[in-house]
Amino acid sequence: MKEAICRSVFIFLIAAVWPVWARAAYPVSAIPEALLKKADLVKRLDEMTIEVRGIGKAIYRRHYVYTVLNEAADEYAALVVGYDKFHLINDISGTLYNAAGKKLRSVKKKDIQDGSGTDGSSLITDGRYKYHNFYYKEYPYTIEYDMEMELNGVFYFPEWMPQSGPKISVESSRLSFETPKDYNLRYKMFHYAGMPQAKELKNTKICSWELGLVPAREEEAFAPEWNQLVTRVLTAPSDFEIGGYKGNMDSWQQFGKFMTALYAGRDVLPAGMKAKVRELTSGLKTQQEKIDTLYRYLQQNSRYISIQLGIGGWQPLDATYVAEKKYGDCKALSNYMVALLKEAGIKAYSALITAGTEDKDIVSDFPSNQFNHVIVCVPGARDSTWLECTSQTVSPGYMGSFTGDREALLIDDAGSRLVRTPAYRQEENTQYRVINAQLDAAGTLDAAVVTRCTGLLQDDLHGVVHGLSDEEQQKRLRNHFSLPNYEINAFAYREAGSNTVPVITEKVQLVSKNYATITGKRLFIAPNVLTGSTRKLSDDEQRKEAIIYPYGFKITDSVSIRIPQGYTVESMPKSVKTENVFGVYEIRFELNGDTIRMTRRYERNSGRFPASDYKKMAAFYNTIYAADRSRMVLVKKGE
Numbered sequence: 001m002k003e004a005i006c007r008s009v010f011i012f013l014i015a016a017v018w019p020v021w022a023r024a025a026y027p028v029s030a031i032p033e034a035l036l037k038k039a040d041l042v043k044r045l046d047e048m049t050i051e052v053r054g055i056g057k058a059i060y061r062r063h064y065v066y067t068v069l070n071e072a073a074d075e076y077a078a079l080v081v082g083y084d085k086f087h088l089i090n091d092i093s094g095t096l097y098n099a100a101g102k103k104l105r106s107v108k109k110k111d112i113q114d115g116s117g118t119d120g121s122s123l124i125t126d127g128r129y130k131y132h133n134f135y136y137k138e139y140p141y142t143i144e145y146d147m148e149m150e151l152n153g154v155f156y157f158p159e160w161m162p163q164s165g166p167k168i169s170v171e172s173s174r175l176s177f178e179t180p181k182d183y184n185l186r187y188k189m190f191h192y193a194g195m196p197q198a199k200e201l202k203n204t205k206i207c208s209w210e211l212g213l214v215p216a217r218e219e220e221a222f223a224p225e226w227n228q229l230v231t232r233v234l235t236a237p238s239d240f241e242i243g244g245y246k247g248n249m250d251s252w253q254q255f256g257k258f259m260t261a262l263y264a265g266r267d268v269l270p271a272g273m274k275a276k277v278r279e280l281t282s283g284l285k286t287q288q289e290k291i292d293t294l295y296r297y298l299q300q301n302s303r304y305i306s307i308q309l310g311i312g313g314w315q316p317l318d319a320t321y322v323a324e325k326k327y328g329d330c331k332a333l334s335n336y337m338v339a340l341l342k343e344a345g346i347k348a349y350s351a352l353i354t355a356g357t358e359d360k361d362i363v364s365d366f367p368s369n370q371f372n373h374v375i376v377c378v379p380g381a382r383d384s385t386w387l388e389c390t391s392q393t394v395s396p397g398y399m400g401s402f403t404g405d406r407e408a409l410l411i412d413d414a415g416s417r418l419v420r421t422p423a424y425r426q427e428e429n430t431q432y433r434v435i436n437a438q439l440d441a442a443g444t445l446d447a448a449v450v451t452r453c454t455g456l457l458q459d460d461l462h463g464v465v466h467g468l469s470d471e472e473q474q475k476r477l478r479n480h481f482s483l484p485n486y487e488i489n490a491f492a493y494r495e496a497g498s499n500t501v502p503v504i505t506e507k508v509q510l511v512s513k514n515y516a517t518i519t520g521k522r523l524f525i526a527p528n529v530l531t532g533s534t535r536k537l538s539d540d541e542q543r544k545e546a547i548i549y550p551y552g553f554k555i556t557d558s559v560s561i562r563i564p565q566g567y568t569v570e571s572m573p574k575s576v577k578t579e580n581v582f583g584v585y586e587i588r589f590e591l592n593g594d595t596i597r598m599t600r601r602y603e604r605n606s607g608r609f610p611a612s613d614y615k616k617m618a619a620f621y622n623t624i625y626a627a628d629r630s631r632m633v634l635v636k637k638g639e
Contacts, residue, residue, distance in 0.1 A: 025097055025100075025101030025102065025103065026044050026065055026067065026097055026101050026142045026144070027099070027100050027101030028067060028099045028100075028101070028140045028142070029100075030101075031044070031067065031171065032171070032213065034169075034213070034215050035169035035170075035171060035213070035214075035215055035216070036069070036169070037215060037216065038167060038215070038216040038217065038218055039069055039167055039168065039169040039215075039216035040068075040069055040070055040072040040073040040167040040168070040216075041066055041067070041068060041069060041073035041076050041167065041168045041169070042066070042067040042069065042168075042169050042170075042171060043064070043065075043066055043162065043168065043169070043170045043171060043172075043173060044065040044066065044067055044142065044171045044172065045063065045064060045065040045171065045172050045173075046062075046063075046064040046065075046066075046162060046170070046172070046173040046174070047062065047063045047064070047173070047174045047176070048060075048061070048062045048158070048160065048174070048175050048176070049061045049062070049176045049177075049178070050157060050176070050177050050178070051177075051178045051179075052154070052177065052178065052179040052180065052183055052185070052237075053180075054180070054241075055154060055183075055237065055239045055240050055241045055246070056152070056153050056154055056240065056241030056242060056246075057151065057152065057154070058150075058151040058154050059148065059149070059150055059151070060148070060149045060150075060151055060158075061146075061147070061148050061149075062145075062146070062147055063144075063145070063146045064144070064145055065142060065143070065144045066142065066143055066144075067140055067141070067142045068139065068140060068141055068142070068143070069139060069140045070139050070140070071137075071139070072167070073167075073168075077133065077134065077136070077141075077143050078131070078132070078133040079092070079094065079130070079131065079132040079133070079145050080129055080130070080131055081129060081130040081131075081147060081149070082127055082128070082129045083127070083128055083129065083130065083149065084127045084128065085152070086151065086152050086153040086242065086243070087149055087150075087151055087152075088149065088150040088152065089130060089147070089148070089149050090148040090149065090150055091146070091147065091148045092107065092112060092130060092132070092145070092146070092147045093106070093107055093145070093146045093147075094106065094107035094132060094134075094143065094144060094145040094146070095107070095143070095144045096134045096136055096141065096142070096143055096144075097141065097142040097143075097144070098138065098141055098142075099138075099139075099140050099141065099142075101142070104136075105134070107132055107145075111132055112130050112131070112132045113130070113131040113132065114128060114129075114130055114131075115128065115129055115131060116128055153241065153242030153243055154237055154240050154241065154242065155240055155242045155314070155369055156236060156368060156369040157235040157236060157237070159232060159233065159234050159235070160173075160175040160209060160232065160233040160235070161227060161230060161231070161232045161233075162211045162214065162230075162231055163214055163216075163217075163230045163231065165226065166216070166217060166218055166219035166226070167216050167217075167218065168216055169214060169215050169216040170211060170212065170213070170214040171212060171213065172210075172211075172212045173210070173211045173212065174208060174209065174210045174211075175208060175209045175233060175235075176206060176207070176208035176209075177206065177207045177208070177235070178201075178204050178205070178206050179204060179205060179207070180203070180204060180205075181200070181203065181204060181205050183205075183237075184237070184238040184239070185207060185235060185237070186235065186236045186237065186238060186250075186366075186368075187207075187233055187234065187235045187236075188233070188234045188363060188365075188366040189209075189232075189233050190227075190228070190230075190231065190232040190233070190234075191229075191230060191231045191232065192209065192211075192231050192232075192233060196208060196209050196233075197209075197210070209233050211231055214231075220543065220544065220545050221535075221537070222547045222548050222549060222617075223545040223546070223547070223548065224545060224546060224548050225358065225359055225360075225361065226359075227359055229545060234363060234366055234368065236249060236366070236367070236368035236369070237249065238250050242311065243311030243315075244311070245258065245261060245262065245311065246258075247261070249367050249368055249369070250367065251367055252367045252409060252416055252417060252418055253415055253416055253417070254367070255367050255368075255369075255409070255416065256409060256410070256411055256412060256415070256416020256417075257413075257416065259314070259352070259409075259411045259416070260411055260412070260413045260416070262311070262314055262315040262316075263315070263316060263335060263350065263411060265318070266315075266316055266317075266318040266319060266335055267318075267319050267335060267338055267339040267342060268318065268319060268320060268339070269319050269320065269323060269339050269340070269343055270320050270323055270324070272323075273319075273323045273340075273343075274343050276297075277294065277340055277343040277344055278343075278344075280293050280294060280297055281293060281294070281344045287346055287380070288380075288385070290341075290344050290346060291341065291346065291378055291385050291387075291396060292396045292499065294337070294340045294341060294344060295337065295387050295389075295396040296396070297340070298333065298336065298337055298340065298389060299391070299392045299393070300392070301326055302322065302326045302327060302328065302333060302336070303326065303327050303392065304327070304328070304329065304330070304333065304390040304391075304392075305327045305328065305329060306329045306330075307328065307329045307332065314331070315331070316328070316329075316331035316332045316334070316335040316350075316374075317329075317331075317332040317335075318335075319335060319336045319339035322335075322336040323336065329390075330373050330374040330375070330389065330390050331350070331374045333389035333390060334350045334351075334374045334375060334376045334387075334389045335350055336389075337376045337387055337389050338350055338376060341376075341378060346378060347378075347379065348376055348377065348378040348379075349376070349377050349378075349379075349410040349411055349412055350374050350375075350376060350410075350411045351374065351375050351376065351377045351386075351408040351409060351410050351411065351419070352371035352373075352374055352408060352409040352411065353371055353372075353373050353374070353375055353403055353406065353407075353408040353409075353421070354370060354371055354372055354373065354406065355372060355373035355402055355403050356372075356402065357401055357402070360405075360406045361406055361407070362406070362407055364407055364418055371409065373403065374389075375387060375388055375389065375399075375403055375408065375421075376389055377408070377410055377419065384419070385397050386398075386399050386403075386421055386422060388402070388403060392466075393462070393465075393466040394462070394502075395497075395498075395499040395500070395502045396499050397422075397499040397500045398499060398500055398501070398502055399421050399422055400424075400456060400459045400462075401456055401459050402459075403421055404421050404422055404423060404424060404456075405420070405421060405422065405423035405424070405550070405551070406420065406421055407419065407420050407421075408420070408421055422500070423551070424455045424456050424501075424551060425552065426551075426552030426553060426554060426603065426604070426605070426606065427554065428454060428455040428456075428501045429454065429455035429456040429457050429551060429552065429553040429554070430452075430453070430454045430455065430457060430553065430554045430555070430556075431451060431452070431453045431454075431457045431553070431554075431555045431556070432451070432452045432555075432556045432558075433449065433450070433451045433452075433530065433531060433555075433556070433557045433558070434449075434450045434451075434557075434558045434559075435447050435448070435449050435450075435529055435530065435557070435558070435559045435560065435561075436448045436560050437529065437559070437560065437561045437562070438561070438562045439515065439516060439523070439525065439561055439562065439563055439564055440564050441523075441564040441565075441566070441567070441636075442513075442518075443513070443514055443515055443516035443517070443518050443523060444511060444512065444513045444514075444515060444516075445483075445511070445512045445515035445516070445529070445561070446510075446511050447509070447510055447511075447512070447529065448507075448508075448509055449506075449507070449508040449509075449510065449530065450505065450506070450507050450508075451505070451506045451507075451508075452503065452504075452505045452506075453503070453504050453505075453506070454497060454501055454502070454503045455501050455502070455553075456551055456553070457553055457555075458502055458503065458504040461493070461504040461506060462495075462502070462504060464476060464493075465493045465495065465504060473491065473493075474488055474491065477491055477508060477510075481510070481530055482530070482532060482534075483510075483512045483515065483529070483530070484512060484513070484514045484515060485512060485513045485514050486510050486511060486512035486513070486515075487510065487511050487512075488508060488509070488510050489509040489510060489511060490507075490508070490509040491506070491507060491508045491509070492506075492507045493505065493506055493507075494507075515529075516634075521635055521636040522570065522633055522634065522635050522636075523563075523564075523567065523633070523634040523635075524631055524632070524633055524634075525561070525631065525632050525634065526629060526630065526631050526632075527559055527561060527573075527589060527596055527598040527630070527632055528557070528559065528587070528598060528600060528628050528629075528630065529559055529561075530557075531555065531557050531600060531628070532628040532629060533621065533624045533625050533628045534625075535621050535624075535625065536621065536622055536625045537617065537618040537621050537622060538618065539615060539618040539619065539622065541614065541618070543611040543612075543614035544611060545611055546608055546609065546610060546611055547608070547609040547610075547611065547613060547614065547617055548608055548609075549582070549604060549605060549606045549607055549609075550606060551606050552583075552603070552604050552605050552606040553603070553604050554601075554602075554603045555600075555601070555602045555603075556599075556600065556601050556602075557598070557599065557600040557601075558597075558598075558599055559596075559597070559598040559599075559600075560595050560596070560597050561595065561596045561598075562594055562595050562596075563594055563595070563596060563634055564634075565594070566636055566637055566638075567634045567635065567636055567637065568634065568635060568637050569591050569596070569632060569633070569634055569635075570633045570634065570635040571632060571633035572589050572590075572591065572632055573589055573627075573630035573631065573632060574589075575587060575588040575589060576623065576627040576630075578619075578620060578623045578624075580616050580619075580620055581605065581607075581609060581613060581616065582604065582605060582609070582613075582616065582617055582620045583602065583603050583604040583605045583620070584601065584602070584603045585601070585602050585603075585620070585623065585624050585627070586599075586600070586601045587599070587600045587601075587627050587628070587630070588600075589630070589632070596632065600628075602624065
């Protein structure tokens, strides 16, 4: 699937007023020792100031100073500022310092690159960006940037999250709003001690948050999303105006009312398309048949192009345009799908959602623009049918890891509301692999591998099948398996399954030379040919955060290996079984005539587990890690 990033995701890197005479050097020696531990980057100073001048006008400033301690943090030294007709850059300046805090050079106007916001994939947008990088490589070093931007339209404010990622420490960070006295600034705080500072001036009021001396922290495996663990403040207006449209977001109903106004009158199909809908659905008996037929028609007769022009970042192109041009972005294609269904007598809704695998959960009790994508929901008597309209290949009703198991806002003129997209159960996310192989005396393994994946475990293969050429698929397979010196002789893919739980079967014929290690008259092999765990955990780690398994799955392997003539098994590993709150793992070995048989079962449970369960998790994973690497010894008979 393609992620249709709407204008709600916008990079803000803006400056605070900071007189030249007041600037000081930033020697690394002045950084407190506690902020250097486990850190790649130290945020020496990070100030954001938003001056709200009305419901549709604001000035956004930012001044920040970052010390880059090593190569891993180089990405933070690059300045990227997006702009468009609603966001106008007034000024940019910057300075580079060495480790001693000595100024090396400043940003010159000619040094700042200006580029299009297109992604190179049929993208139409009026968005652009300013880019600058000192490309300095003598560590540690410090960069400083000041910027100012004018907002002609206020639909959202940037969130404040001083510790924006792992291995980042914060010396000083501040967010400040200056607003008219009657302006209602809404906010929600996470992991912030106390209340924001408030100050009233003659005609305005100031609300600010500060944080400092926060040491770096590392990211733990299977922890909650990063933004749930650190200090964070979300802010949003009540009344707002953008692109000539006014609205209110005190509630999801009000937010949806604004979106409904943007969509009004844009679901009218041309006469020819109305006739086509009637033709396609004539004779179909059930609503689901009609949904599936019209969705397949959409997939086969339109393509995704991201279009972000003016208010079009949130307002869809009308259905007639999409019908004629046969393309659109996530908003336009979803709106078009809703129009097709409407013509067939089926009520459907466009739904705003946060797509992707990270930071997918919105803050449901803080109505605001937290979305980056649009899909379609068709309510049913029992279950709703969800449609991803930017994909030309996904099954109708399947959301997968891209948009599944999260809240979406239905755009409904009768009352917009949050609803949750489908979550996929353990028994729906499966992988069943069968390997039939022959081992020769030279240690070469010739194997036929059949892998059947369902639900979330087929998502990656879906991308392989529909996103890669035959040559690219073969290249992937040549680097996919943890086997020594192997070649792919043949491969094929087949899709099946229901709409809501798709299935992909992969068939691979491979030959692995040096699969067995030969020592004299003995062959050493690992019967678990392809599904070995790569995760090993330290059992003495002091876990801090809860353990999150977002979804469960079942993985089963059945391996048969015919051993070379004249050989027998000298040493066979013991069977292993372990079970705790995290899941079940079992592996068994046996010799049946001249054939080694291995069966492996791994079932992972979904859920949220306390940090105190970490030792159980480590024991579980480490048992799997060791058992998956069990080796068997074959010896030549009569020698």
